[in-house]
Amino acid sequence: MPAYETRLKVRFSQVDYAGIMFYPRFFENFHAVFEDMFTDRLGVPYTHVLRDRRIGFPTVSISTDFRKPFRFGEDMALKLDVVKLGNTSITFRYRGFHEGQAEASVEAHGTVVVLDLDSFETMPIPDDIRAVLEGLRAEDVGSA
Amino acid sequence: MPAYETRLKVRFSQVDYAGIMFYPRFFENFHAVFEDMFTDRLGVPYTHVLRDRRIGFPTVSISTDFRKPFRFGEDMALKLDVVKLGNTSITFRYRGFHEGQAEASVEAHGTVVVLDLDSFETMPIPDDIRAVLEGLRAEDVGSA
């Protein structure tokens, strides 16, 4: 199944004095595509999950390879899919591509836990959210 | 003439612990609409102006009224027009609107100078850029 995709532009506020995206700014973009995916695929705004259903997804680990810098003004095609779907945790893959490139210029694997925001205990992934995430499973990741 | 307009979504990374946009983040959005306007209206990316033509627009003053907060997940219609066009300086007006509202929820007047990035001296607004800015003059601002 295809990954969820967003197109972004590298902003002045995101580049460092060398004119390339400052690496912490990538993670803000990763979060933005995550929000958009929930809103689009679940059919309700991500805020609804957070505020009304009181479910959070704190990141517990993330590993990132920065292969090719993104310069101010360039476009990034940012793809999100799921490489591991546990009972109470999810591992997402974030890949940022330069225009027309088949290989990701930045790639991250980030694991979140599903948290009940009232009790602050982990909880099983709710069925409707699990269904959305099943639709985002990566096809090209072997044992991940 | 109508203002230049962009639609934005209030991101998780932009809100504070009260769930509303942290006020410094508004200025990043103001800069983003400024970049988009240049790219769209001038017909070349803003980066071209900055990097190839070596022209910068540092902000020398900005006054902002925050009238109504923007909450996480809300949309903002962000409008940019020009309230004063000097020889070497420009005063922009930034107005952020909630969905369907006629009154701006946030409004800023910000003045930039036009800077030669090699000499770091102010310079007259180049003709092609002036033509774009003339097309953005606010109609409803009296003596500004």
Place this chain on the structure above:
Amino acid sequence: MPAYETRLKVRFSQVDYAGIMFYPRFFENFHAVFEDMFTDRLGVPYTHVLRDRRIGFPTVSISTDFRKPFRFGEDMALKLDVVKLGNTSITFRYRGFHEGQAEASVEAHGTVVVLDLDSFETMPIPDDIRAVLEGLRAEDVGSA
């Protein structure tokens, strides 16, 4: 009475591609000195005011003059005092100085309202907080 003062260093994460502090980052610094002032002068962490006493201070307007840029690695002496103390609002003055300079390189006047975070209604400044703010009144601001 002297202003409250903090010393900061201009960080890599705060400068733009021209190597100077990106103007939205100044406001994050202004908020940091505001937090430190509360913690030091009130004798309890600012978080205590926010979380336990449920009092917030949203910014309703701010005007800023950027007179001289701050470059990466430079120090900033950031001074905070009070130019107007109302019943339910406070106008702070933020001034950033380069090393050994008598004139502020950046100066902002920002007004906050005092907000009951449960009712989201404005409220009178509590006495203990008013006493702290009285101790920060600017001496050199005439009619402000």
Place this chain on the structure above:
Amino acid sequence: MPAYETRLKVRFSQVDYAGIMFYPRFFENFHAVFEDMFTDRLGVPYTHVLRDRRIGFPTVSISTDFRKPFRFGEDMALKLDVVKLGNTSITFRYRGFHEGQAEASVEAHGTVVVLDLDSFETMPIPDDIRAVLEGLRAEDVGSA
């Protein structure tokens, strides 16, 4: 040899709507301790390395475990040491500790390459910088 250590306070601008540090903000703190280490141990500001010697240290990969959240107002003891010192690359370890805790609440291993900022080619670590980094070698990391 002991790690280089900085103490930080979790700022309002760094926390999310749950009141804990938004994970991308950790990386800004990691960069800050990196800057301070260079300035203190090399005896010249980090800006000197970047601007005058034209040497950059772009991050090519980083893996991070977030074990315990940092709440608004908490202190973080941030320790930096070196777990691998190559010819043209360096792997740093960043560990953030809560007050009085022996186990790191956040831990990252990040690899940078040494870059000639004029040619944009990797270059061997200069001797004076290597000497500083040798003094930061972690003792408790076996084969890393």
